[in-house]
Amino acid sequence: MKVLIKKVKDLTKKEMSFINTNRLKEFGATVEEWQKDYLIADTFLIKDEEDIVAFGMLMPIKIRYLNKNYNILGISSVISVERKKGYGKKIINSMIDYAKPEKKTLIGFCQKHSKKFYEKCKIKLNKPLLKRFLYKNSINKYEDYVIYHEGKDNLMKKLLSTKLNIRLNGPFW
Numbered sequence: 001m002k003v004l005i006k007k008v009k010d011l012t013k014k015e016m017s018f019i020n021t022n023r024l025k026e027f028g029a030t031v032e033e034w035q036k037d038y039l040i041a042d043t044f045l046i047k048d049e050e051d052i053v054a055f056g057m058l059m060p061i062k063i064r065y066l067n068k069n070y071n072i073l074g075i076s077s078v079i080s081v082e083r084k085k086g087y088g089k090k091i092i093n094s095m096i097d098y099a100k101p102e103k104k105t106l107i108g109f110c111q112k113h114s115k116k117f118y119e120k121c122k123i124k125l126n127k128p129l130l131k132r133f134l135y136k137n138s139i140n141k142y143e144d145y146v147i148y149h150e151g152k153d154n155l156m157k158k159l160l161s162t163k164l165n166i167r168l169n170g171p172f173w
């Protein structure tokens with residue numbers, strides 16, 4: 001099955017409704033609650049005939065660190081409706097491929113129950129770093145790890161080489 005990539009703003013009503021229902025079920029929030037900027041995110045969809053069986057999103061995120069701006073991609077909303085069939089891994093592999101031409105860094109957050117899945121997808125995890133990502137002076141209380149795939153900007157290496165906080169301009173994705 002192929003992975004279809006679409007901007008959030010180009011999703012059909014049916015696709016958006018499916019994503020919102022499943023985001024609400026898994027994470028307690030819908031896409032509609034996101035800020036307007038996030039509508040330019042890319043959605044990764046796997047469909048079985050007409051039905052979505054897995055999806056995920058990549059959001060353009062700006063990070064300012066040590067007086068430099070970094071344009072990264074934020075891994076978000078990875079959900080497999082039919083589990084353990086390889087769909088989740090296919091979504092992550094497709095995100096990694098998508099980031100390849102510009103060699104962008106991918107960063108996201110996950111709970112401990114998803115740790116093994118991300119390890120299998122060759123995504124790196126870091127626990128202490130989570131406490132250094134701040135939005136409005138608060139840490140992310142719902143997740144356990146920062147997940148990442150390093151790009152050519154070597155942002156992760158740079159973040160891990162200091163103990164400084166990373167202040168986000170927008171909310172956790």
Ligand SMILES: CC(C)(COP(=O)(O)OP(=O)(O)OC[C@H]1O[C@@H](n2cnc3c(N)ncnc32)[C@H](O)[C@@H]1OP(=O)(O)O)[C@@H](O)C(=O)NCCC(=O)NCCS
Binds near residue numbers: 079086088116
């Ligand atoms: C996490 C999630 C996306 C995984 O999707 P999936 O389609 O079931 O995963 P895959 O079938 O692609 O699994 C890939 C590998 O990870 C392993 N894996 C998947 N979930 C696992 C789990 N909970 N514990 C241990 N290993 C797991 C699989 O066995 C597989 O291993 P293999 O490559 O050796 O065969 C899915 O469980 C899910 O939607 N969870 C709820 C939402 C969520 O928490 N998403 C993460 C957001 S950060």
